Amino acid sequence: MGILDTLNLDAHFWLIVCLIVAFGGLGGLVNYCLRGVEEKNKPTTLLRAVVVGVGASFLVPLFLNMISSDLLAGSRTDSLKVLVFAGFCLVAAISARAFITSLTDKVVRELKEKADAAGQRAMVADQKATGAVETSAEPAAPARSVPRHEGADVRHSIADLFKIDPEDERLLKMLRDSKYKFRTVEGLASESSMDPLVVNNRLVRLQNIGYVGTVESGGRKLWYITGDGRSALTDG
Numbered sequence: 001m002g003i004l005d006t007l008n009l010d011a012h013f014w015l016i017v018c019l020i021v022a023f024g025g026l027g028g029l030v031n032y033c034l035r036g037v038e039e040k041n042k043p044t045t046l047l048r049a050v051v052v053g054v055g056a057s058f059l060v061p062l063f064l065n066m067i068s069s070d071l072l073a074g075s076r077t078d079s080l081k082v083l084v085f086a087g088f089c090l091v092a093a094i095s096a097r098a099f100i101t102s103l104t105d106k107v108v109r110e111l112k113e114k115a116d117a118a119g120q121r122a123m124v125a126d127q128k129a130t131g132a133v134e135t136s137a138e139p140a141a142p143a144r145s146v147p148r149h150e151g152a153d154v155r156h157s158i159a160d161l162f163k164i165d166p167e168d169e170r171l172l173k174m175l176r177d178s179k180y181k182f183r184t185v186e187g188l189a190s191e192s193s194m195d196p197l198v199v200n201n202r203l204v205r206l207q208n209i210g211y212v213g214t215v216e217s218g219g220r221k222l223w224y225i226t227g228d229g230r231s232a233l234t235d236g
Contacts, residue, residue: 012076016085020057023086027093028053034094053093056100060088063103066110164211164232167194168202172211172233175225182215182222 028050032040039045064071071088075081092099164172174188185203189196203223206212211229215222 015082016061016072016075019082019086020060020089021054023089024054024057024093025050026053027057027090027096030090030094031096049096052096052100056092056096057089059100059103060085060092062107063092064088066106164206164209167192168206169233171199171202172206172225172229175212175223176230176233182217182224184220184222188223 029046031053032046032049035045035049061072071081071085075085170192171188174191175183180187185196185200188194188203189199192199203212206229207214209228211226211232212223213226215224
């Protein structure tokens with residue numbers, strides 16, 4: 001029974017293809033007959049009319065799908081719908097230029113609308129994610145001048161990269177104990193009375209070790225302590 005169903009499906013498919021080609025070509029001939037004498041005298045006019053007519057006819061299933069028509073599905077059991085489908089193909093072929101242009105515009109317009117809708121959904125999701133971060137982030141602190149510490153421009157050696165000094169430990173504790181899950185460099189600098197550049201350099205080094213991480217939110221870089229950073233404080 002399954003094999004018979006498959007054969008019936010294939011037979012219907014090829015019937016539709018034959019109708020598209022036959023009535024598309026017929027519509028192309030009708031289109032040619034409706035043209036002026038001067039245009040008919042051109043050697044390629046007939047061939048172009050038939051080719052464009054068949055092309056327009058092949059777009060009919062797409063058109064029916066876009067308008068959610070069950071004409072093709074119903075034509076499996078209703079012979080009248082087969083004739084209606086053939087008529088659609090004939091009309092599309094006769095008015096091939098207008099049909100192709102209007103259908104193409106409709107397809108492009110629907111694709112653009114779907115793309116815009118998808119973009120808006122992505123924007124809403126991004127705004128929700130940003131809002132979730134912002135609720136746990138400290139507010140932006142005004143810039144202020146802080147006296148530079150003597151060790152602000154000290155270049156650490158490779159061996160020192162994996163060590164944390166008391167200032168690093170203090171920054172980690174600020175991140176761990178703060179009421180904000182995400183901190184700004186300015187906020188940490190204000191709380192620690194360190195230069196923001198020094199704080200940023202220390203945070204970058206701690207990030208390279210894996211003790212802190214960053215997220216981007218609202219055009220700001222926010223810092224948080226990682227599980228390894230918490231373990232380092234516990235071990236210390």
